[in-house]
Amino acid sequence: MRPYLIVLGLLVGGSSLHLAAGYPAGLTAATLLDGSGLPGILFWSSELPRIAMALLVGAALGLAGSTMQEITRNPLGSPSTLGTIAGAWLALMVATVFWPDFAARHGVWICLLGGLGVTALVLTVSGLARMDGIVVIVVGMATNLFLGGAALILALLNGDSVQAVFVWSAGDLTQTGWADARWLAPQIAAGAILLLALARPLSIMRLGQDAAKARGLAVLPLVIALLGLAVWLTAASIAVVGAIGFIGLIAPNVVRLLGVRAVVPSLLLGALVGAASLALTDAIPVALNDWSRTLIPSGSSAALIGAPVLILVAFRQLRPESAGGFHMAWGLEHCPRLLIPTLCAAALAALALAIGFGASPDGPVWIGDQSERIRGMILALRWPSVVAAAGAGALLATIGVILQRLLRNPLASPDVLGVTAGATFVAVGGVVFLGLPAAQIAIPSAALGAFAVLILLSFLWQRSETPPAILILTGIALAALLDAMIQFAMARAGEEAYDLLAWKTGATSLASPPGAATLCATAVAIFGLTFALRRWLTLLSLGEGMAAARGVGVIPARRILLTLVAAGAGSVVAWVGPISFIGLLAPHAATMLGARRVGQQLVAATALGAILLVAAEVTGRFVAYPNQLPAGVVAALIGGGYLFVLLLLSLLRRRGL
Structure with missing residues (x-):
């Protein structure tokens, strides 16, 4: 009978706490049960x-x-x-x-x-x-x-x-x-x-x-x-x-x-x-x-x-044995000779086409067909969102490669692991609770939130030798917890809640010219540093013992790489809002195209990340004309479907189908 008594106590206690939360302490039971006054009416018809x-x-x-x-x-x-x-x-x-x-x-x-x-x-x-x-x-x-x-x-x-x-x-x-x-x-x-x-x-x-x-x-x-x-x-x-x-x-x-x-x-x-x-x-x-x-x-x-x-x-x-693992279909065994230059050229072409083509009731419209005055207005309005999309996509792809190599986890990405949610929560909390101006505290607060989540996940992974799937599930649950806390924070917000809501969907169209330029500069800097440290990533992806035997300081190397991830995720969240799945999709797509070495994967994934998010920005522009769907929402739909198909193919491959 003891479990039943415990549960009954929880039931009564929960109902009592619920009732106590809804009414002031000074209100008597007789007033509520009477039902004649306003408190009584609210009690019987609402509470x-x-x-x-x-x-x-x-x-x-x-x-x-x-x-x-x-x-x-x-x-x-x-x-x-x-x-x-x-x-x-x-x-x-x-x-x-x-x-x-x-x-x-x-x-x-x-x-x-x-x-x-x-x-x-x-x-x-x-x-x-x-x-x-x-x-x-x-x-x-x-x-x-x-x-x-x-x-x-x-x-x-x-x-x-x-x-x-x-x-x-x-x-x-x-x-x-x-x-x-x-x-x-x-x-x-x-x-x-x-x-x-x-x-x-x-x-x-x-x-x-x-x-x-x-x-x-x-x-x-x-x-x-x-x-x-x-x-x-x-x-x-x-x-x-x-x-x-x-x-x-x-x-x-x-x-x-x-x-x-x-x-x-x-x-x-x-x-x-x-x-x-x-x-x-x-x-x-x-x-x-x-x-x-x-x-x-x-x-x-x-x-x-x-x-x-x-x-x-x-x-x-x-x-631990129930956690299993995932063996991704790697695709091509070797990187084609022209793959890297082709992807880089495709990224530049996507950038130019996205700026040049616009939506209209009759279909795509080329900017060159407009008058010089209208062309200048369109360029001024369009290029920041396209450049911001390219910078954010490239940056997310770069840090996605870092996470997948560092954690030796094929499902790792900043959004799946909850890093993006951590950056978003701290940025929203700084604006809502501390009243700080978003433009001044967005980048440091978002980077701080991303870094805190990374430290937590790294501690759990290293301490308990967590299988990859459990670490991913932990990140997803952590993201759900942080999303709930973000909703609490936004419920407290006043007029800024409308701006936060639009920003939270990953709207690259809201990017300012300075923000787009800064985001692209950050993407170039983090890509350059990561490419220079590609030997660390190669050895760490083979195991910490292998890296230490080859002269890599494992702890300092991990801290530096995690700092790059936090800075990258925080920059994206600060300038264009949270964007999902690009950090997962681009590294996998690069690997399936044959870019297996770290250097090859970095370049190919970065180019693919820029292409994917620019494509999402253009898709949102055309699908919802005359309005525009946020690029982050389109990317979430595409990336979520990709993750599901990826898991399906992995499981079918494991069964030998």
């Missing part, structure tokens, strides 16, 4: 329904997460990490854009199909036999990144039709009555009853798939049924309150720490812990409601607790 909704949604997500972990036998399995929430949310956004009336009537079914489809895709790509390892989680998180970019582009392209839905995507438990709670309660009850009815075959599944089949259990139909019920609970919650992540990860791990092992108690306590967790985390935005200028999303407060849990579970509960 109490919000607590009820937090408990219901938390119970649904906790039960869904417990079920997914039972299916996968993976302590990291949850609707957040397997792509369920991202798939359901993107499906609802697409339906809202193209079939708004249908989406309004059948939102829960749309979320169900989207969540089920993406979860099935993640499990299929990683393989049902590998559900208990880190591979399925990395695939799921990569899918989340890709779908998040797609959702952001959809929101920017369709404006008013999905603006409210997109804002709601961060999770909003605000209630104006009991209608939503009355609808959600029976959905959760039905799902819970069906899951408990399948408890016996689920307990047999714990013996392993082969042992379950030997006992006559139809494993695949059972997995489909259980997965469908877990996704249904998630979809029903999303349809009512939006996307709230990590609760499904926290709850079953807390139950496991309490020593509960039987299937039925684990499921029931998972639901109760989920309810208590969301009630506790939702007390944060309620308590800060007067402090912030805008409502803090409930999903962000859940991420503040869920992301550290993801990191701790990854390090403490996953077996």
Whole structure:
């Protein structure tokens, strides 16, 4: 009975804290229960329904997460990490854009199909036999990144039709009555009853798939049924309150720490812990409601607790052998003779074409066809964004090569490891909390944030000999935590929040002429220094022992290289905002083209990074005409898809397909 008492205490304590956060201490219970005054009306029509909704949604997500972990036998399995929430949310956004009336009537079914489809895709790509390892989680998180970019582009392209839905995507438990709670309660009850009815075959599944089949259990139909019920609970919650992540990860791990092992108690306590967790985390935005200028999303407060849990579970509960690794398809064995000059010429050509061609209702327009006065105006407006895109792309590619070589990790990049998020958080915090002018503190504060994240990750990697996939997962979780903290900071911002929001999308179009020139100069300087230190990178990528035996001071060399990475990531974030995936994509593309040596890879990746981000800038210009999509958003969509395909090809290659 002890675990039940602990969970019951958490449930009561979370609800009480939530209630205490919503009202002044001097307010009496009689005043609230009377319901006649304004506090009483707010209590019965808003605060109490919000607590009820937090408990219901938390119970649904906790039960869904417990079920997914039972299916996968993976302590990291949850609707957040397997792509369920991202798939359901993107499906609802697409339906809202193209079939708004249908989406309004059948939102829960749309979320169900989207969540089920993406979860099935993640499990299929990683393989049902590998559900208990880190591979399925990395695939799921990569899918989340890709779908998040797609959702952001959809929101920017369709404006008013999905603006409210997109804002709601961060999770909003605000209630104006009991209608939503009355609808959600029976959905959760039905799902819970069906899951408990399948408890016996689920307990047999714990013996392993082969042992379950030997006992006559139809494993695949059972997995489909259980997965469908877990996704249904998630979809029903999303349809009512939006996307709230990590609760499904926290709850079953807390139950496991309490020593509960039987299937039925684990499921029931998972639901109760989920309810208590969301009630506790939702007390944060309620308590800060007067402090912030805008409502803090409930999903962000859940991420503040869920992301550290993801990191701790990854390090403490996953077996090292379950982490696996990734063997990338390297492509060409040797670098073609004309590859490097061709890529450099292509980068210069892309720069010239991006400046010369513009969008119009009739298609591309060449700047030479305009009058001299208009040509000068267009050049003055266009060249800073194009040059900034080229500089940022080249710089991200350079530091991506450094990270992949230094950490000997083929998935390392500044955004995937959370370095970009660290730079963004410190830069935003300096503006919002300290009131410092962005132009003066952006570069040093962003570089400081990037360097702090790099030190943390390097310490974890060196101290525990972390497998590459777990280090990547740690970076992704750290980025989620920092993103939640950024949302908290931006909720506190006033008028500067609009500028920060545009900057946060990676809008190279906002770059000033001095900023574009400075960014390019920084890219050239860091590339030159890295190229001069290419011998260090070559030896360090072979192992620290090899580097030390060849006379390289490992510690000083690592510090210098990490300083270059921090300066590069901080410069990009400071001048054009956070941009994802270029630091991952460009080094891999260079290697696949045959540029295997460090010097060759540096030059090829830098040229490819400039080409890719300039192409993203031009794509955003043409796709959204007369508006412009931020280059960072387009790059996130392209890079997220590339990362997913890269993981798929790696896993297929491992299976010999």
